[in-house]
Amino acid sequence: MFIRKIAQKLYKIYFVVTLISYNLLLYNVGNFIQLFILDESKKLSVWNSLQGFALRTFLSFVGIDTKYSNVPPKSKRFIFASNHTSYLDGFLYSAILRRCLFDIVEPYDKLPFFTRPWLRPLHYVPVFRDKNDEKNYHEGLSKKKAIQESVKNLKKESMLIFPEGHIERHHRFLYFHTGTIRIALQAKINIIPCHIFHSDKVIEYHMAWVKPGVVTIVFGKEWDLSKYYGKHNDHNLVRKLTLELEEKIKKLHPDYKQIYKEEQKLKECKY
Numbered sequence: 158m159f160i161r162k163i164a165q166k167l168y169k170i171y172f173v174v175t176l177i178s179y180n181l182l183l184y185n186v187g188n189f190i191q192l193f194i195l196d197e198s199k200k201l202s203v204w205n206s207l208q209g210f211a212l213r214t215f216l217s218f219v220g221i222d223t224k225y226s227n228v229p230p231k232s233k234r235f236i237f238a239s240n241h242t243s244y245l246d247g248f249l250y251s252a253i254l255r256r257c258l259f260d261i262v263e264p265y266d267k268l269p270f271f272t273r274p275w276l277r278p279l280h281y282v283p284v285f286r287d288k289n290d291e292k293n294y295h296e297g298l299s300k301k302k303a304i305q306e307s308v309k310n311l312k313k314e315s316m317l318i319f320p321e322g323h324i325e326r327h328h329r330f331l332y333f334h335t336g337t338i339r340i341a342l343q344a345k346i347n348i349i350p351c352h353i354f355h356s357d358k359v360i361e362y363h364m365a366w367v368k369p370g371v372v373t374i375v376f377g378k379e380w381d382l383s384k385y386y387g388k389h390n391d392h393n394l395v396r397k398l399t400l401e402l403e404e405k406i407k408k409l410h411p412d413y414k415q416i417y418k419e420e421q422k423l424k425e426c427k428y
Contacts, residue, residue: 211347214253220369227376234315239351241319245360257314264297311344333403335395343388350377352409375409
């Protein structure tokens with residue numbers, strides 16, 4: 158037991174040193190990019206490549222392995238819509254997808270300080286998710302403005318979004334917000350449903366510590382929404398498609414049928 162505790166403390170020290178080193182490296186190289194690369198599209202591409210390389214190397218150093226299947230081609234832009242099980246999810250997708258990718262995140266001044274230099278140059282969109290965010294934080298956009306900014310960014314890059322808006326608890330899906338569908342229909346772009354497994358096992362929810370492990374991501378088939386393009390103001394249609402998106406993400410889980418049965422029982426108990 159004593160040796161195990163010592164090993165855990167040494168690993169945490171190793172993790173912190175590695176994290177700080179990578180952030181310093183990324184920050185300094187990022188400043189170089191901002192100063193010497195004038196073309197905005199090249200700047201974004203170089204920054205994405207740098208971030209992806211840094212993330213993959215960092216995950217390797219701290220012992221996190223990623224398994225994934227059915228990754229879509231880079232030649233086409235998509236909205237990648239996923240469940241949300243830990244703070245690590247966005248970084249894992251960025252490491253795997255190897256493309257220009259932005260995300261909707263909580264207000265910048267709510268995020269851990271070491272993530273901010275990574276996210277700002279990548280056009281991540283900070284949003285006030287609820288009244289608590291609006292009251293306590295300042296670096297964010299209203300939901301309406303966040304949707305508009307996302308539609309604009311989708312003209313040149315793909316997007317990652319977590320429709321639940323918050324991290325899941327007890328492996329239960331949270332309420333799916335309609336923003337994903339609204340953005341897709343307004344930007345006239347298709348969705349790739351995704352499901353991430355076990356990222357909550359390699360990072361503690363209440364702290365930044367991570368531990369070695371394997372995280373799996375399954376990418377579903379492209380969901381063609383072309384017949385609904387431009388209908389983002391049809392509230393009934395948007396809610397219907399949001400529920401359909403939730404089902405598509407759920408069905409990517411290998412134990413979908415068992416989980417679905419348990420959720421149905423919980424719903425029946427409520428009524």
